[in-house]
């Protein structure tokens with residue numbers, strides 16, 4: 351048992367998520383941000399890797415007051431549960447994700463996380479421990495499903511998305527491809543990590559829709 355997992359990202363025309371310095375880039379515009387907000391509002395959880403928290407300091411809240419009101423009307427919390435995959439408990443205790451907006455936060459750590467960092471984070475978030483030196487994403491998905499997370503959005507970055515895809519844990523991939531080129535062999539891409547070697551291991555996608563949006567293209571894929 352695991353949640354239905356949607357990966358949503360904005361990439362440049364050359365497939366990058368940000369610059370090689372991991373500086374956040376505005377790849378898409380307000381129309382796309384609103385589309386992302388709608389998906390977020392329809393999810394029970396939203397998850398990012400610690401690299402994204404350290405680079406962008408996102409809040410990952412639902413932004414539209416109407417969507418927040420609709421969630422509350424449905425008896426749901428204002429915001430999805432916000433989850434950080436953070437093996438060594440590096441989330442800064444003053445990170446926006448821990449302080450902006452109401453609701454539950456989960457920091458997912460590995461057995462080897464230093465105890466003093468765990469102590470600093472404990473007042474701000476629920477901690478889930480899984481995996482020895484790195485978070486065990488498969489076990490995490492089971493644990494999240496057990497807490498009632500049925501639909502999960504993964505926002506990035508490239509290392510976490512690789513981890514999710516290579517473990518066979520992604521159902522849908524939605525990408526906005528913007529009209530800029532970022533370049534740089536060290537700039538993060540949609541799926542970083544080690545990469546597959548054998549063609550037989552490549553996850554195969556089924557194209558479900560393509561549409562022009564703003565100055566780019568919105569592409570929906572299903573993972574077969």
Ligand SMILES: NC(=O)C1=CN([C@@H]2O[C@H](COP(=O)(O)OP(=O)(O)OC[C@H]3O[C@@H](n4cnc5c(N)ncnc54)[C@H](O)[C@@H]3O)[C@@H](O)[C@H]2O)C=CC1
Pocket residue numbers: 358359360361366367368369371372373374375377398399400401402403405406435436437438484485486487505506507508509510511512513514538542
């Ligand atoms: N354009 C977009 O839509 C988005 C862009 N970004 C960008 O992505 C960059 C951050 O990406 P990354 O540096 O790749 O960091 P990341 O956000 O993917 O976090 C990776 C970290 O997660 C932790 N982790 C623990 N267990 C793991 C596992 N089993 N598998 C994979 N990771 C695991 C590791 O500490 C790893 O270093 C930033 O520059 C950010 O701006 C992030 C989100 C969306």
Ligand SMILES: Nc1nc(O)c(N)c(N[C@@H]2O[C@H](COP(=O)(O)O)[C@@H](O)[C@H]2O)n1
Pocket residue numbers: 359360374375376377378379382383386398402406407408409410411505506
């Ligand atoms: N959809 C989208 N388009 C872009 O152009 C982007 N740069 C991003 N980036 C990610 O969006 C998150 C922002 O979260 P909050 O607004 O703070 O809630 C953050 O994780 C960025 O990496 N996304």
